[in-house]
Amino acid sequence: MKKYIITFLFSIFAVLSITAQIKTNPQLSKLYQNYIAVKSALASDDFKKTSVAAGELLKTASSMNSKSLEEKKLNALKSEAKIISLAKNIEGQRKPFYKLSEVMIGVANENKISDKTIYVQYCPMAEGSWLSNEKQIVNPYYGSSMLKCGSVKSEIK
Template sequence: MKKLIFTALFSVFSTFNLSAQMSDASISKLYQNYIIIKDALVTDNSDGASKAANDFIKSASMVDYKVMSEGNLDVLRKDASTIAESRSIETQRESFAKLSENMVAVAKNFKLSNDSVFVLYCPMADATWLSAEKTIKNPFYGKSMLTCGSVKKELK
């Protein structure tokens, strides 16, 4: 039920004003901050994830509404705010799963990087995440299950 509601909420991402795979520096900055959140969760660093989520929120404020709608940015900011405000790594990881699903939608519509972006999947969390590398470093379980997961897709 939770995934159904979430999917319905984020079907809004299919209504971008720009054509698929457009490049925008502000969207690339969002992705860079997202990767820092992911890396902090991989190392079980709750404080680092919180700080990176605050940076993500600041980056989201720099995205022009002509590039991405205010509603879509609000959803991303909401997910990141939960990570920023929480000191519980478990809560941060739950919100990261939502943020990741939404960032995967962004990745399908924008070129996030000049390099490949990988969509990885954790069967234990039943969640995907984005990575700049093919090597599995699981943000949902950190050190306890660092290499759990698989590559679902490579976005070039």
């Protein structure tokens, strides 16, 4: 009987350990929400809001350590967020969003950054992908001029 109880307890600890590993990382979740704010501001053609959102993303990325995220990816996120925040116009903000999105897609594929489904979307005209909280296409590369251009390429659960 003792043997079964011990086996049962080890099983529970193993399940709890696996569950703990699957939990969303709060720092990465905040980084993802900052990214979504940048994406949404670009989609609405809002230069000022994009600058502010990119500044917040930069602040979040700068407060993280390499335990949460690989240093190369963290540096790339900081670099692209800084470029976006300092750009002189919306076109100058959209160009570095390609690399920012590429890195964030990698982060999302390797880490649990949201409790909800994340949609990887793609615009063939821009030849660029981005992440979204929803299936509906709201294109950050073209904004109002081609807001619905694109499709869902994959889902990250």
